[in-house]
Amino acid sequence: MSGDDLVEVRGTLDGEPYHAEVPVWASLLDALEAAGRPLPAGCRGGQCGSCTVSLDGVPTPACVVPAGAAAGAVVETARRAALPVLVAELAAAGATQCGYCSPGLVVALSHLLSTSPSLDAPAVREALTGHLCRCTGYEAIVTATLAAAARLTS
Amino acid sequence: MRPDAVAKLTGEFRYATELHAPGELHGATVRSPVAAADLLGVETAEAMRVRGAYRVLTIADVPGARRVGVKTPDQPVLADGRVRHHGEPIAFALADTAEAARRMALLVRPILRPHPALLDPERALDADAPRVGPDGSNLVHRLRLAHGTARRGAIGVRRRWRTGRQDAAFLAPEAGLAFPDGAGGIVLRVATQDLHHDRAQIAAALGLPEERVRVELAGVGGAFGGREDITVHVHLCLAALLSGRPVRALYSRAESFGAHPSRHPAIMTYELTADPDGTFVSLAADLLFDGGAYASTSKAVVGVAHYFAAGPYRIPRVEIATRAVYTNNPVAGALRGFGATQVCFAMESTVDALAAELSLDPADVRRRNLLEPGEALATSGQALEGVAAPASLLDALDAVPPPAAAPAPGLRRGVGVAVGIKSAGLGDGRAEGAGIVLRADRHGVEIATAAPEVGQGVRAVLAQIVTECLGPVPITFADSTSTLPASGGSKASRQTMASGGAALRAATRLRQRLGGAFPVDLAALGDGTSIVVEERYDAPPTAAPDPRTGRGDPHLAFQLTAHRAVVDVDPALGTAQVVQLVAAQDVGRALNPALVRGQLAGGTVQGAGFALLEEIPVDADGRGGAAGFGTYLLPAAVDVPEVIPVIVESGDPRLPFGAKGVGEGPLISSPAAVAAALRAATGRPVARIPAHPEDLATSHDPAAAAAAAAPRTEESAAVDG
Numbered sequence: 099m100s101g102d103d104l105v106e107v108r109g110t111l112d113g114e115p116y117h118a119e120v121p122v123w124a125s126l127l128d129a130l131e132a133a134g135r136p137l138p139a140g141c142r143g144g145q146c147g148s149c150t151v152s153l154d155g156v157p158t159p160a161c162v163v164p165a166g167a168a169a170g171a172v173v174e175t176a177r178r179a180a181l182p183v184l185v186a187e188l189a190a191a192g193a194t195q196c197g198y199c200s201p202g203l204v205v206a207l208s209h210l211l212s213t214s215p216s217l218d219a220p221a222v223r224e225a226l227t228g229h230l231c232r233c234t235g236y237e238a239i240v241t242a243t244l245a246a247a248a249r250l251t252s
Numbered sequence: 253m254r255p256d257a258v259a260k261l262t263g264e265f266r267y268a269t270e271l272h273a274p275g276e277l278h279g280a281t282v283r284s285p286v287a288a289a290d291l292l293g294v295e296t297a298e299a300m301r302v303r304g305a306y307r308v309l310t311i312a313d314v315p316g317a318r319r320v321g322v323k324t325p326d327q328p329v330l331a332d333g334r335v336r337h338h339g340e341p342i343a344f345a346l347a348d349t350a351e352a353a354r355r356m357a358l359l360v361r362p363i364l365r366p367h368p369a370l371l372d373p374e375r376a377l378d379a380d381a382p383r384v385g386p387d388g389s390n391l392v393h394r395l396r397l398a399h400g401t402a403r404r405g406a407i408g409v410r411r412r413w414r415t416g417r418q419d420a421a422f423l424a425p426e427a428g429l430a431f432p433d434g435a436g437g438i439v440l441r442v443a444t445q446d447l448h449h450d451r452a453q454i455a456a457a458l459g460l461p462e463e464r465v466r467v468e469l470a471g472v473g474g475a476f477g478g479r480e481d482i483t484v485h486v487h488l489c490l491a492a493l494l495s496g497r498p499v500r501a502l503y504s505r506a507e508s509f510g511a512h513p514s515r516h517p518a519i520m521t522y523e524l525t526a527d528p529d530g531t532f533v534s535l536a537a538d539l540l541f542d543g544g545a546y547a548s549t550s551k552a553v554v555g556v557a558h559y560f561a562a563g564p565y566r567i568p569r570v571e572i573a574t575r576a577v578y579t580n581n582p583v584a585g586a587l588r589g590f591g592a593t594q595v596c597f598a599m600e601s602t603v604d605a606l607a608a609e610l611s612l613d614p615a616d617v618r619r620r621n622l623l624e625p626g627e628a629l630a631t632s633g634q635a636l637e638g639v640a641a642p643a644s645l646l647d648a649l650d651a652v653p654p655p656a657a658a659p660a661p662g663l664r665r666g667v668g669v670a671v672g673i674k675s676a677g678l679g680d681g682r683a684e685g686a687g688i689v690l691r692a693d694r695h696g697v698e699i700a701t702a703a704p705e706v707g708q709g710v711r712a713v714l715a716q717i718v719t720e721c722l723g724p725v726p727i728t729f730a731d732s733t734s735t736l737p738a739s740g741g742s743k744a745s746r747q748t749m750a751s752g753g754a755a756l757r758a759a760t761r762l763r764q765r766l767g768g769a770f771p772v773d774l775a776a777l778g779d780g781t782s783i784v785v786e787e788r789y790d791a792p793p794t795a796a797p798d799p800r801t802g803r804g805d806p807h808l809a810f811q812l813t814a815h816r817a818v819v820d821v822d823p824a825l826g827t828a829q830v831v832q833l834v835a836a837q838d839v840g841r842a843l844n845p846a847l848v849r850g851q852l853a854g855g856t857v858q859g860a861g862f863a864l865l866e867e868i869p870v871d872a873d874g875r876g877g878a879a880g881f882g883t884y885l886l887p888a889a890v891d892v893p894e895v896i897p898v899i900v901e902s903g904d905p906r907l908p909f910g911a912k913g914v915g916e917g918p919l920i921s922s923p924a925a926v927a928a929a930l931r932a933a934t935g936r937p938v939a940r941i942p943a944h945p946e947d948l949a950t951s952h953d954p955a956a957a958a959a960a961a962a963p964r965t966e967e968s969a970a971v972d973g
Contacts, residue, residue, distance in 0.1 A: 121351070136270035137263070138473065140423035141505045145881035148423055176263035189257035192846035195854065196707030197260025198423040198473035204261050219893070226889035230881060232423050232474050233707050235853035236889040237897075238846070 105166045111135060112178040118165070126153070126168040127160035130175075137175065138198045140230065147229035150202035152179045157206040159228070176201035181208040184246040191242035195233030203229050207243050217247045254712040254847070255729065256705070268443035268470035271429035273498035277306055279484075279491055280353035280501070282343035282360040283510075284335040287580040287874025288369035288382065291331045291362055294343050299359040304352035308360055309344040309490060316459030319386075322449065322481045322585070324547035326386045329457050329486050335364065336384055336545035337582055338875045339510035344487040346499065369580040369874050373542035374519065376577035384545060384578040392543045392576040393551040395558040397631060397802025400569035405525030405533030409605045413522065413598040414940040415923075416867040418515040419878065420587055421886055424473020425508040430488035431498035437464035438489045443472040445479045446741030447702050447734040457486045458493055465489065469732035475706035476858070477586030478512040480743055481548055509878040513548045513585025514868055516541040516576070518557070520598040524606050530617045534569035535630070537561050539595065541576040541584070548585030550576040555680060557591030559797070559806060562630040563599040564642045564673040565621045570630045572802075580874050586743065588855060589919040592674035593862070597941055600670040600924035604931065614928070615669055619643050622671065632797050634805045638904030638912070640838040642671060645814035648836035648898045655818055655832045655894065663820040665831070668928025670815050672921030676745045676913035677791060677808030684808055685790035686750035687737025689730075690718065690758045692766065693782040694774050696726030703739035703751040704732060708915055709847040710747045714755045716844060717909075721759035723771020737786065745811060745913025748843065753789030753908040761785050792906050809904050811917035813837040815856065815925035821933040826949030828930060830860055830891060835922065836898040840912035845899060852897030852918045859922025861887040863930070863941045 103122045107129045108115065118132040127139055127149050137160060140146035144162035151160045152174040160173075184207055187193075194200045203226070210217070210225045222243045226236065259265040282294075296308040311318060311330045321327045331342040345356035370382040376390040384390050428442035437460065444450050447467045455462040472479070484501045491499040503511055521538040539557055543550035558574040589596075607614040622642040628635055636642075649669065659665040677684050689700040697718060705711045715727040730736075739751050762785045766772040777783070797804030818831040835856040842848040858866075865885040869877040878884035897918075903910025923941050930938045934948050946952045 131270075138267060138424065139269065140425070140473070141881050143505065143880050143882070146423060176261065180262050185258060185261045188261050189253050190846075192254070192257075192709075192850040194254070194257055194260045195709065195850055196423065196472060196474040197256065197265055198267065200260045201263035204263075220890075223889040223893060230423065230886050230888065232421055232476075232858070232886060233854045234850055235855075235857035235892060235895050237853040237895045238850055240889065 107165045107169050109168060109170055110172045112174055120165050122166065124165045125161050126163040126165050129165040129168065130160060138201060140198060148199050148202045150205045151175050152205050152209065157209045176204040179208050180204045181211055181246065183249050184208055184211060184243065187242040187246040188239065191238040193234060193238035193242045199229060199231045203239065211247055211250060215251055217244060219244060254709055255715055256711065266471050267424050267473050268441065269424050269427040269473065269502055271427065271441055271470055271500055273429060273431055276498040276500050277346045277348065277491065277495055278350040278353040278501065279487060279499055280345045280357035281341050281487065282345060282357045282362065284331065284338060284340040284342055286335065286364055286366045287338045289335050289364040289366040291333055291335055291342065292365060293363040295361040295363065299345060299356040302347065302352050302355045302359065304348035305356050306346040306348065306495065308356065313494060314457055314490060317456040320453040320457055320482060320486060321547060323549055323551060327546040337580055339582065340545065344491060346491055346495065371579060371581055371874050373540055373577050373579050376579055384580055390578040392547050392578055393554050395554060395574040398571040403533060403569060405527050407528060407610055408523060408525035409602060409609050410523040411602050411605055412939065413520045413601055415518045415594045415597055416940065416942055417517050417870065418587060418862045418866045419509055419868055419884060420476040420478025420512065421884060422474025422476060422478055425503040425505055426483045426511055427502040428470065428484045428488050429498060429500040430492035432492055432496055433466065437466065438492055439466045439468060440485060440489050441468045441470040442485060443470050443479060445475050445704055445706060445743050447704065447732065448738040449741055450482055450485055451734040453482050454486055454489050458489055467734040469704050472704060472706040475742065476588045477590065477743065480586040481513055483511045506879045509868060509884060510582055510876050513583045515587040516543060516553055516584040516594065518594040520595065522598050522602040524602045526606055526610065528610065530610055530612045530620050532565060532567045532621045535562050535567045536571045539574040542579055542581055543576045544579060544581045544583040546583045548583050550584065553591040556674060557595045559631045560592045560673055561595045561599065563596065564623050564636065564671060564812065565630060566623050566627060567630040572631060581870055582876050588858065588916050590916060592672065592920045593923060596670065596672040596920045597924045597927060600921065601927060604928050615646060618671060619646060631802065632806060633803045634807055636810060638906055639810050639812050640900050640902035642812055645671065645812060645836045645838065645900060648900055649814055649816040649834050652834045652896055652898060659820045662822065664823055664933045665818065665820050666929040666931065666933025668817045668925045668932055670921040670924035670928055672813040672924065674811045674916055674920050675807035675809065676811045677749060678744045678746060679794045679808050680806045681794055681796040684740065684750060685788055686739040686754045687786065687788040688751060688754040688758050689736060689784065689786045690762050691782055691784045692762055692774060692777065694777040694779065696728060696774065697722065698728045698730055700730035700736050701739060701751055702732050702734065702736040703747045704742045706742050708742065708851065709844065710742060710751060712847060713748050713752055713843055717752055717755040718759045721756065722763055725772065725774055737788065745915040748911050748913055749791055749907050750789060752911065753791065754787050756908050757789055758785045758787035761787060809907060809912045811837065811912060811914065813917040813921045815921045817925040817929040819926060819929040819933055821930060821948050823934065823950040826945030828864055828948060832894040833860060833892060833922065834896045834898060835918050836900055837914060837917045838900040838902050839914045840904045840907065841901050841910040842899050843909060843911050848899055848914055849897040851914050853895045855918025856895055856922045857887050857892045859919045860892055860926050863923040863926035863943065865942055867942050
C-alpha cells in the first residue's frame with residue numbers, strides 16, 4: 099500500500115449523508131474538508147480542540163481520527179450539535195472573539211450541558227481541557243456556560 | 253452583541269484557512285535549515301519530478317522590489333544570495349495538490365555555504381561580530397535620553413532582567429488565496445491587520461501599480477500584532493501572476509511559529525535609587541532588544557520601550573539607553589504590548605527590589621512615586637493627560653477581595669502587584685486617521701471599513717456608534733478591501749479611536765442628510781435611492797521626540813493598567829498555579845463593556861502565559877524549538893481559574909467619546925504582577941520570564957531552602973502544623 103492509496107469514507111454529517119475519497123493517511127478533518135465542509139483547525143495534532151466534532155455522540159478532535167475509522171459514523175459539527183441556549187449565552191457574554199476555537203468549544207460544552215445538568219466553574223474549566231482559546235481568557239466562556247446550565251435546569 | 257458572534261459560535265463563519273478556488277494551485281514554502289549561510293543556488297529538478305508539480309519560485313522570479321518590510325524594506329521576498337535566520341523562505345513550490353507541494357518543498361535543495369551565526373544579541377555590536385544588517389551594521393536603532401541633575405538616592409538597587417521570545421500564537425495559521433483579476437492585476441484574500449500596508453508591499457514586489465493589487469480581508473483567526481508583517485502574501489500573488497491560476501497556501505502550526513515575528517527577547521539592566529522614605533531619586537536603564545534577522549517593527553517597538561521604560565513614575569533623574577540589534581535569530585516584531593510589556597516587567601520588578609531593600613511595602617512605594625494626572629512623564633516629558641490618577645488603579649485592585657480558599661497543603665502563596673503604561677495609537681508624529689463609507693437605503697445602513705475585524709470587535713463598536721447616532725437601524729457590513737479608504741490598520745490599540753471617530757463623523761453627516769431627526773426615518777428613502785457618505789477622522793497630531801534630548805509629545809493617548817496576581821508555588825517542584833488575576837484599566841469610556849472585559853481578561857491571560865509558560869526556545873544553531881502546542885504552551889482554562897476585569901473610566905476629552913484604545917493594556921502589567929507573586933511565594937529573584945521551574949524550586953536555591961524551613965505567614969496552616 100503506497101501513500102497515494104485512497105480510502106472512501108461515507109457517513110452522516112449534520113444529519114445528511116456525506117461522501118469523500120481521501121488518502122489512506124487522511125484524518126476525518128481531511129475527509130470533511132474534501133467533502134466541502136472545512137472546520138477551523140489550529141494545530142492538526144489534537145492539541146487545540148478547534149476542529150472538535152461530535153463523533154457518534156462523543157466530542158472528538160476530527161484531526162486525530164483516521165478517516166477510515168470514521169466510516170459509517172454520525173458526525174455533528176457545531177451547526178447541528180450546538181445547544182441554542184448555550185449559543186445565546188456565549189454570544190451575549192462576549193465569549194467569542196476571533197472565534198476560531200468557538201465551534202469546537204460549542205460542541206464540547208453542548209455535550210457537557212446535555213450530560214451533566216449540575217455544573218460549577220471548576221467543572222466547566224475541566225471540561226475545556228483540550229480546548230485552547232487565545233483571545234478570551236476563558237472567563238466569559240465559563241460564565242456563559244454556567245448561565246446556560248442555569249437556564250436549562252430552571 | 254457582536255454582529256459575527258452567532259456565525260462564529262455555530263461554525264458558519266469562514267476563515268482564511270478554508271479558502272479554495274476551482275483550478276487552484278497549492279503553494280508550500282522551502283525554508284532555510286540553517287541560521288546563516290550564503291545561498292549559492294536552488295536545485296529543483298528532483299522536486300519537479302513529483303506527480304502534480306507545477307513550478308518552483310525563487311528570488312529570480314520576483315519582477316519588482318526584491319525586499320519588503322512593514323517599516324524597513326530589508327526582508328527579501330525569497331532568500332537573495334544569503335539566508336539570515338533558520339526558517340527563512342528560500343523558495344515557493346507549486347503543485348496541483350497541497351500534499352504534492354509539501355513533497356516538492358522537501359525535495360527542493362538549496363545549495364548553502366553556512367557561516368558562523370550571530371545568536372548572542374550582546375555580541376551584535378562587537379567589532380568582530382558577523383554582519384547581519386543590510387548595510388553592514390548590526391544596529392537597527394539606538395535611542396538615548398538623560399534628564400535631571402546627577403543626584404543619586406541614599407539607597408539603590410541594580411538588577412538585570414531578561415524576557416523571552418513570546419509568540420502571538422493566534423489559533424488560525426497563516427493562509428491565503430490569490431488569483432488573477434482578469435485584467436492584469438491580482439486579488440489576494442488573506443487574514444491581515446492592515447490591507448493597505450500589505451497592498452503597498454505586494455505591489456512593490458510585483459512591480460505593479462497599487463491599484464492593480466486588491467487585498468481583501470478573509471476571516472481572521474486572531475492576530476495580536478503577529479499579522480502586521482507579510483508572510484504568504486507576496487508568494488501567493490507572485491505565483492498567481494506567473495501561473496494565471498488561483499493559488500492557495502496554508503502554513504502548518506510548526507511553520508506558523510517561525511513565520512511571523514515574535515516578541516523581542518530583551519536584556520534590561522535597571523538601577524533605581526531612592527531616599528530612605530522611598531521617594532525615587534534616579535533611574536538608569538540599559539535596554540537591549542534582539543530584533544533577529546530583519547528590522548520588521550523593531551524601531552517602533554524600541555521607541556515604545558524607551559519612552560515607557562520609567563513607567564508612570566515621578567523620577568527626577570532618568571538616563572535611558574536603548575538598542576535594537578540584528579542577529580541571526582528568528583525575526584522579532586509586533587506583539588500586543590509592543591515593547592512596553594518588557595520594560596514594565598523590568599521597572600516593576602526593580603521597584604519591588606527597591607521596596608525590599610528599604611523594607612517598605614511595595615504598594616506604598618508605588619503610591620509615593622506614581623505620577624498625578626497632568627504631571628510630566630520622566631522620559632519624554634509629555635504630560636500624562638486624559639487619564640485617571642495612576643494610584644486609583646491600585647485602589648481598584650484593592651476593592652476586589654482576594655481568593656477565599658487557602659492554598660493546598662505544601663504550596664506557598666504569593667501576591668504581586670504591578671502598574672503598567674503604554675501609548676494608545678501609533679503616535680510619534682505618524683498619521684493617525686481612518687476613513688469610512690456609510691451607505692443608507694430604505695433597508696438599513698451598510699458600513700464599509702478597511703479596519704480589519706481580527707476578533708477584537710471593531711465591527712461591533714462601529715455598528716454601535718452608527719446606531720447611537722441614527723437610532724436602531726439595521727446595520728450590515730461591506731467586505732473589507734483595499735479599495736476602501738485606508739483605516740491605518742488594526743494595531744496599536746487604535747481602531748476605536750480612529751475608525752470610531754470616522755464612524756461618528758460619517759453617521760452625524762448621514763443624519764443631517766436624512767433631515768436631522770433622531771431616530772432617522774429610512775423608510776422615507778425611495779426604492780432604489782441610497783445616500784453615500786464618506787468621512788475621515790484624523791486624531792490630534794503627535795510629534796516624534798527631539799532625537800538629541802528625547803523630549804517631546806509622541807503619544808496620542810495613554811493606556812494605564814494595574815494587575816494583582818495571586819499564585820501558589822510548589823517549592824519542591826518549582827511549579828506554579830495561578831489562583832486569581834485582577835486587571836484594572838483606565839479605558840476612558842467603555843463603549844461596549846462586554847468587549848472591553850473580553851480584552852482585559854484575554855490580554856491578562858496572555859500575560860500570565862508569558863510569565864509562566866510561553867517561550868519559543870532557540871537552540872545553539874539558531875533553530876526555534878516550538879513545534880506545536882505541546883512544546884509551546886498556552887494557558888488552558890484550568891491554568892487561570894479566576895480572572896477579574898475591572899473597568900476604570902476616565903474619559904480622554906481629546907478623543908471621540910473619550911474612549912481610549914484598550915487592546916494592549918492588559919498585556920503590559922500582567923506578566924510583571926505574576927512575576928512579583930512568584931517572588932513573594934518563593935523568595936527567589938525570578939530575574940527572567942517566563943520563569944522556569946528551576947527559578948522557583950527551593951531545591952535549586954540553598955538560601956531559600958533554609959528560609960522555607962521556617963514558618964511563613966502566607967503559608968497554609970496545614971504546612972505550618
